[in-house]
Amino acid sequence: MLMEFTAEQIAGLLNGDVEGNPEVVVNKLSKIEEGEPQSLSFLANLAYEARLYTTDASIVIVNKDLKLNNPIKDTCTLIRVDDAYSSFTKLLEAYDQSKPVKIGIEKQSYIAESTTVGNDIYVGAFAYISDNAVIGNNVKIYPQTFIGDNVEIGDNTIIFSGVKIYHECVIGKNCILHAGAVIGSDGFGFAPNDNNSYDKIPQIGNVIIEDDVEIGPNNCIDRATMGSTIIKRGVKTDNLVHIAHNVVVGENTVLAGQTGISGSSKIGKNCMTGGQVGITGHVTIGDNVKIAGQSGVSKSIKDNQVLQGSPAFSYNDYMRSYASFKNLPSLVNRINELEKLIK
């Protein structure tokens, strides 16, 4: 919980102006539509302005230039700042950082003697760190995590409970790996043999996750057959994302929930996928590409495209075709009619 703060104190922190009761006290943060007494909220998007006049929040942070078109409640005090959204985010971060920081090595963990560990790390009970791992400073390894042989983890990275990192993988600095993510499992590589069954192709590569990456819970990122599967700096993945062997995901690309990328495909920088997008193997996606939810990309794509469909093509063209698809039965009727008229 936040300690208690007055409107005046918060205005001071944010360099803002109080409009209302400077003595009113808050002890938690809320969305404006869920505001209640003693909570602090914000209004940034004017589409939701109506909520300002009905909220029970005790304090609402708003932009300096906001014009009130209705009276606000007596119980509501405004703090006017240059940018309500970023001011509120600053408070969110302060709140988040007020939580106690885990530190120390809990007794029931297992750390191989050959492992090298940095300063100020946390290793929870039942975490397992294998031979020759290298753990940076200030790394937090939660309970029941598995760190394989020769794995490297950069400074300040957080590995939540139950993450499994296979041998040889490399995790950068300032990363967050959420619970249950699997990094470096074998790529899905099999060669058909003469018995109508498959021989396993050994997967001797690894996974490299660069700095500032956040990996969602229960993601699966496979090691390369040879070389590396690479998740570049600043990538963010949502829940249950599947990334196959030898894939490269470019800087600052964002993959929404349940996205799947097949083997050896290269995704550019600053791309975005919607939920449940699938990308086939051995294709190259350019930079700044946006792919609508549930689309399936079956070929290489140039920079700056926006796509939809399975197989995917231009978003606008897809939506036009889909509008006609909805009308197909009436279209068929019109063709029937034309045929009758002509005969």
Place this chain on the structure above:
Amino acid sequence: MLMEFTAEQIAGLLNGDVEGNPEVVVNKLSKIEEGEPQSLSFLANLAYEARLYTTDASIVIVNKDLKLNNPIKDTCTLIRVDDAYSSFTKLLEAYDQSKPVKIGIEKQSYIAESTTVGNDIYVGAFAYISDNAVIGNNVKIYPQTFIGDNVEIGDNTIIFSGVKIYHECVIGKNCILHAGAVIGSDGFGFAPNDNNSYDKIPQIGNVIIEDDVEIGPNNCIDRATMGSTIIKRGVKTDNLVHIAHNVVVGENTVLAGQTGISGSSKIGKNCMTGGQVGITGHVTIGDNVKIAGQSGVSKSIKDNQVLQGSPAFSYNDYMRSYASFKNLPSLVNRINELEKLIK
């Protein structure tokens, strides 16, 4: 295993009538098509009546009013009851409850001193219960489970192996969380910044799972940015379901395997999704809505709709359009023909 029972004993239990050998003995349950000597089965759906005449099950439970249209095998004894299906389910439950009940706290577990625990709980080895958690009576916590700070778990709830529950989340009574489910990981919230990369938006809310909920294995349910992601009473989710931050899933709604729901969407009561359904963010789905497998819902939906497609619309209309879609090449030929005739 069941102990051995005679047809007469089971008929007594179910208040039914024996037709055949009252002394015949069974020791297991089976489906009628997989019936074998000493197994007990049932026939409720008359579409499968033919199986009754060929089954090797020693006993079959049938409805009182069933008319036999063929002779049954000599090895098969019938027990006639009011409702064969519910009688059989009663036996299934009795069988299920005959398994030994786990109880006690295994030595190799970790339970923070500040945790409050109820009576008759089970905590398996390598389970980790963090500070200030509150665990109800008769809760079963399997090995390698992680329970974060301040988590609350209601009476009679079962948490299977490897479940990870982040701090502050609240789990109701009589819930079942299957192996590998992740509850309360950070919502997927990032704000673009001036470096073409993203700043993380702290996720300070939680997840609330109400009573009588069953969560499938390897599900991921994210905590709210602020406030709560809420899974209401009686919800059932299948394998690998993804539920994003600030989602609300209404009472008794059923989500099939690999369904994904994006941030802030509200799903009504008694809805059903097929497998691999996707629902976009910030929409409201009414009560009793049914969504066919692989459909993608991109807008708010009223009560009682049945939907298919990506984007989804009325199931019947989709199926009509899809029938025409299959015929599109011949439709194109007909248009070609018409154009020729006219010119």
Place this chain on the structure above:
Amino acid sequence: MLMEFTAEQIAGLLNGDVEGNPEVVVNKLSKIEEGEPQSLSFLANLAYEARLYTTDASIVIVNKDLKLNNPIKDTCTLIRVDDAYSSFTKLLEAYDQSKPVKIGIEKQSYIAESTTVGNDIYVGAFAYISDNAVIGNNVKIYPQTFIGDNVEIGDNTIIFSGVKIYHECVIGKNCILHAGAVIGSDGFGFAPNDNNSYDKIPQIGNVIIEDDVEIGPNNCIDRATMGSTIIKRGVKTDNLVHIAHNVVVGENTVLAGQTGISGSSKIGKNCMTGGQVGITGHVTIGDNVKIAGQSGVSKSIKDNQVLQGSPAFSYNDYMRSYASFKNLPSLVNRINELEKLIK
């Protein structure tokens, strides 16, 4: 790492001929396009022949009958063999097997006294093996794995970290189960009751995984309601695959990432699904069926079909219809035009 080998030594191993410097030394394997000094690579597919003339690999394995259409670099030595691909795979396997083998039972594990274990097994710390489990010879059980009551695991099987196997399930010989896979969780079976909610149908069956199966990370394979969910010999599943209760997957069938199969469906032998394929419940898929990525199969399918679409039909027909779908807006214009001309 590989020890160092000369071209002459490797040629001897593979029964090949050196063309270039027999003394050149390599110490790692690489793809030809990622070749660097001291690495060994191969060229099997002539579509990539151009890479042979630019690679920095010190040694490249090629077929005996390969004709050089350009000069190769001075730094590159060839080894000619009968089959470059299989020779290279042989080296990959040798490399893979050179890793140290885990053996022994780590102290911080839990093994119930009633468990039977074979010779030369590995049990990592924080692994939990329940009552009456039977573990074969040479089985490797990684840390934080859960093995339920009465589970059987065949010889030489590898269970990676965090796998959860519920009670009564049976795993064959020579299997690999990747991290986080859940085997034998309850099938998704509920019966609607009079309160508009659901009663759980007890799931008293199990999962049987036959020999030579590889299960991908974070897969979920549900136990049967009664009887068994069966994964037959030689099946391979990719990441995040969902297999519901009472499904049977036939021999040597390959399921790509995020495939989902609903309850009671039977899949034939030697089938292949693309990524994110969905198969509805209670259908039968023949042998040698191929299903394109993101397709949804809604009915039973005969042998040797190739399918696409949601619902899926013949791949070729789908692609023809989809080509017309892309042109639908112009088709509509042509119909408008025809109508004008006629009126």
